[in-house]
Amino acid sequence: MKKAPHGLHTVHGWVLEAERIAVLSGAGMSAESGVPTFRDAQDGYWAQFNPQDMASERGFRAAPQRVWDWYAHRRAGVAQVQPNAGHVALARFARAHPGRLTVITQNVDGLHQRAGSSGVLCLHGDLLADRWLEAPRACCRLEDAEPGSPPRCGSCGNLVRPGVVWFGENLPVDVFEAARQAAQGADLMLVVGTAGAVYPAAGLARLARQAGARVVVVNPVASELDDVAHGVLRGTAAQLLPQLLEPGAGRPDQETP
Numbered sequence: 370m371k372k373a374p375h376g377l378h379t380v381h382g383w384v385l386e387a388e389r390i391a392v393l394s395g396a397g398m399s400a401e402s403g404v405p406t407f408r409d410a411q412d413g414y415w416a417q418f419n420p421q422d423m424a425s426e427r428g429f430r431a432a433p434q435r436v437w438d439w440y441a442h443r444r445a446g447v448a449q450v451q452p453n454a455g456h457v458a459l460a461r462f463a464r465a466h467p468g469r470l471t472v473i474t475q476n477v478d479g480l481h482q483r484a485g486s487s488g489v490l491c492l493h494g495d496l497l498a499d500r501w502l503e504a505p506r507a508c509c510r511l512e513d514a515e516p517g518s519p520p521r522c523g524s525c526g527n528l529v530r531p532g533v534v535w536f537g538e539n540l541p542v543d544v545f546e547a548a549r550q551a552a553q554g555a556d557l558m559l560v561v562g563t564a565g566a567v568y569p570a571a572g573l574a575r576l577a578r579q580a581g582a583r584v585v586v587v588n589p590v591a592s593e594l595d596d597v598a599h600g601v602l603r604g605t606a607a608q609l610l611p612q613l614l615e616p617g618a619g620r621p622d623q624e625t626p
């Protein structure tokens with residue numbers, strides 16, 4: 370077997386020691402499943418689109434069909450992909466060690482849940498969920514929405530929008546509070562596949578560090594949270610998480626001399 374990258378063995382030791390582990394995941398977590406990231410310079414969504422056009426209420430109101438169709442395209446894409454070895458390693462670890470690992474994700478793709486993780490704290494909502502643009506009246510029932518792009522209430526015209534958190538919107542209060550508690554209560558936080566550029570999500574890594582957790586970044590390239598981390602592992606989620614979390618992983622006797 371190939372020699373483990375520098376630091377992997379140490380971080381594996383931190384995993385074994387930690388009573389509570391929080392994972393903060395971002396788009397890179399799902400990259401190896403085939404879901405595009407946002408800020409990749411070539412393939413990222415924000416290399417093709419202006420985030421204010423596609424991921425803000427103002428953008429939706431200005432061009433509801435364009436935005437709805439883009440989310441419909443993303444929904445269809447996510448339906449065609451599978452969780453990767455990184456998602457699976459997290460779910461297996463949580464099952465094997467009940468109560469020790471909490472997944473906090475910025476991802477809206479549902480892949481952590483499809484891999485078998487439960488209690489996932491979805492900071493930015495759910496790509497597959499619908500909700501009303503305006504506060505719904507009695508006539509607004511999602512199941513009765515008139516099909517369209519976007520669907521709308523046949524009585525009052527209220528538009529259906531995707532159930533994700535857009536720029537300028539608040540995160541779901543209860544989910545963020547649970548994530549804050551998980552970050553503050555963790556002995557170890559793994560920050561996986563996020564550029565660390567979007568707050569308040571990225572602030573959870575800083576909070577975990579301030580509260581005494583060891584923080585480890587898993588990312589093939591530099592991120593804005595590297596400065597917060599006690600350890601930075603340069604590699605991908607699907608490569609490194611199984612090595613960190615699976616039984617016997619990272620032991621020195623697996624490395625070649």
Ligand code: APR
Nearest residue numbers: 395396397400406407408475562563564565567588605606
């Ligand atoms: N494994 C681990 N990390 C990876 C991988 C991989 N296979 N591939 C790419 N990455 C890293 C990239 O290097 C980058 O640092 O994942 C990160 C992805 O960053 P972004 O595209 O900015 O995604 P994210 O940090 O999740 O964005 C946060 O921004 O647009 C909003 O709401 C959207 O939730 C999203 C938020």
